[in-house]
Amino acid sequence: xxxxxxxxxxxxxxxxxxxxxxxxxxxxxxxxxxxxxxxxxxxxxxxxxxxxxxxxxxxxxxxxxxxxxxxxxxxxxxxxxxxxxxxxxxxxxxxxxxxxxxxxxxxxxxxxxxxxxxxxxxxxxxxxxxxxxxxxxxxxxxxxxxxxxxxxxxxxxxxxxxxxxxxxxxxxxxxxxxxxxx
Numbered sequence: 001x002x003x004x005x006x007x008x009x010x011x012x013x014x015x016x017x018x019x020x021x022x023x024x025x026x027x028x029x030x031x032x033x034x035x036x037x038x039x040x041x042x043x044x045x046x047x048x049x050x051x052x053x054x055x056x057x058x059x060x061x062x063x064x065x066x067x068x069x070x071x072x073x074x075x076x077x078x079x080x081x082x083x084x085x086x087x088x089x090x091x092x093x094x095x096x097x098x099x100x101x102x103x104x105x106x107x108x109x110x111x112x113x114x115x116x117x118x119x120x121x122x123x124x125x126x127x128x129x130x131x132x133x134x135x136x137x138x139x140x141x142x143x144x145x146x147x148x149x150x151x152x153x154x155x156x157x158x159x160x161x162x163x164x165x166x167x168x169x170x171x172x173x174x175x176x177x178x179x180x181x182x
Contacts, residue, residue, distance in 0.1 A: 026039060055166060
């Protein structure tokens with residue numbers, strides 16, 4: 001592999017395929033699992049851990065030392081590619097494979113999870129009622145534009161995650177003066 005290649009491309013494709021396989025397994029397991037907030041959190045953690053591998057591979061390519069800028073590129077590339085794959089998957093699945101009952105079930109689970117979270121954070125009842133009313137009236141159809149907007153939202157979220165992961169794996173090479181003092 002070339003010294004200046006971006007392992008985020010390879011990892012993006014692998015992570016995208018892994019997340020699609022995860023979603024297919026969850027879909028087969030049933031709607032209660034498909035809309036489980038806990039499983040979505042676990043999926044996010046797995047996604048982040050797999051994203052680290054791209055940064056670690058780049059770190060290895062660079063001889064064990066990597067700065068923030070060099071670390072964030074492959075990690076974020078991993079998320080850009082895998083998120084695009086998931087967005088396309090979700091569009092196809094929700095547009096052509098799911099029935100309307102599943103959309104209603106999605107809305108029901110989202111409302112239940114939102115109410116649970118708001119109660120957990122001790123939100124006032126009027127705020128809970130307002131949020132649930134907004135969710136009840138929301139459009140849950142998956143269109144190309146809604147899939148694209150979700151993709152962009154995910155990119156913002158994953159850029160923040162990428163920055164945090166890049167800070168975690170970065171390792172700057174010590175200067176000669178610093179080595180002599182140690």
